[in-house]
Amino acid sequence: MKKNKIITAITVTATVLLLAACGKSSSNNAKDLTVGASPDPQSKILKHVQPELKKEGVNLKVKVFQDYVLPNKALQSKDIDANYFQHIPFLDQWNKKNDGNIKNAGAVHLEPIAVYSKKYQSLKDLPKNATVLVSSNTPDYGRVLQIFKDAGLITLKKGTDITSANFSAIDQNKKNIKFKTGYEPKLMPQFYKNKQGDAEVINANYAVQAGLNPVKDSIAIEKSSSPYANIIAIRPDEKNNKAIKKLVKVLQSKSTQDWIKKEYHGAVLPVK
Incomplete structure (x- = not known):
């Protein structure tokens, strides 16, 4: 009888250890995924979906970048698994200039670029020879031209x-507006606040970070039909990465897209 009790105890102990080991193994099976992103709205959107991805077995880590230069370099050098800060025309230009091969894994949202002014209430109020300050981000120039x-x-x-x-590409310029370019994108809100031009063009992410609402505070805004939606960008070798596919699926889900709409009140527009 005593021998049977010892055998039973050993069996129970082994079973408990096996179950514990299985549980530990299961928790360790979560796939780490590091995504580089601009501070707002991209990193905020990513952090919003972290709990949902956790349920899907993806441990999402967000690495914040303050500019438009480093995220693609970090992706190309495999310091991160994907990034979320750019639109397709920007990506196409970057690939061309840097002999890159970064790919689009899916669109998430549009950050409508807009024109702001402390001096005038609308674009039509701009005087002749008005100066409009535009950042150095050349892929956005077509967006600015479209607005005007x-x-x-x-x-x-x-x-x-x-x-x-x-x-x-301008053929006729009815008011001889002078578009001055070459400024760091992140400095544009400060130029606006200091009235350094008659008007300033600001990307939505930097506008939002500066407490501006592109819909309410601008004098002109890009239409939602714009082809400049922000995307998840990846290296070609990551095209079959299940964790990235889960990320894109969650970001494009109705619940996430509805949250974007509600959270940003039109300053950031969902793509679906």
């Missing part, structure tokens, strides 16, 4: 591809 074209202030040369256009 929609307002009837400029026309573009025949055959202009808006996704790769620059200011030399």
Whole structure:
């Protein structure tokens, strides 16, 4: 009888240890995924979906970048698994300039670029020879041209591809508006607050970080039909990464897209 009790005790102990080991193994099976992102809205959106991804077995880590230069370099060098800060025209230009091969894994949201002014209430109020400050982010130039074209202030040369256009594409400039370029994108809100131009063009992420609402505070805003949606970008070797596919699926889900709409009140627009 005593021998049977010892055998039973050993069996129970072994079973408990086996179950504990299995439980530990299961918890360790979560796939780590590091995504580089701009501070807001990208990193905020990613942090919102972290709990949902945890349920899907993905341990999402967010690495915040303060500029548009380093995220693609970090992705290319495999310091991160994906990034979330850019639109396709920016990615295409970056690949061309850097002999890169980064790919689009899926669109998530649009950050409507907008024109702000402390001096005038609308684009049509801009005087002749007005100065409009624009950042050094050349892939956004077509977006700026489209806004001014929609307002009837400029026309573009025949055959202009808006996704790769620059200011030399202007055919007629009715008010001889001077577009001054070359400024760091993150400095544009400060230029606006200091009234350094008659108007300033600001990307939505930097506007939001500065406490501005592109819908309410701008004098003109990009239309939601814009082709400049922000994407999850990856290296080609990650195209079959199940964790990245889960990330994109959660980001594009109705619940996440509804949350984006509610959270940003139109300052950030969901793609679906």
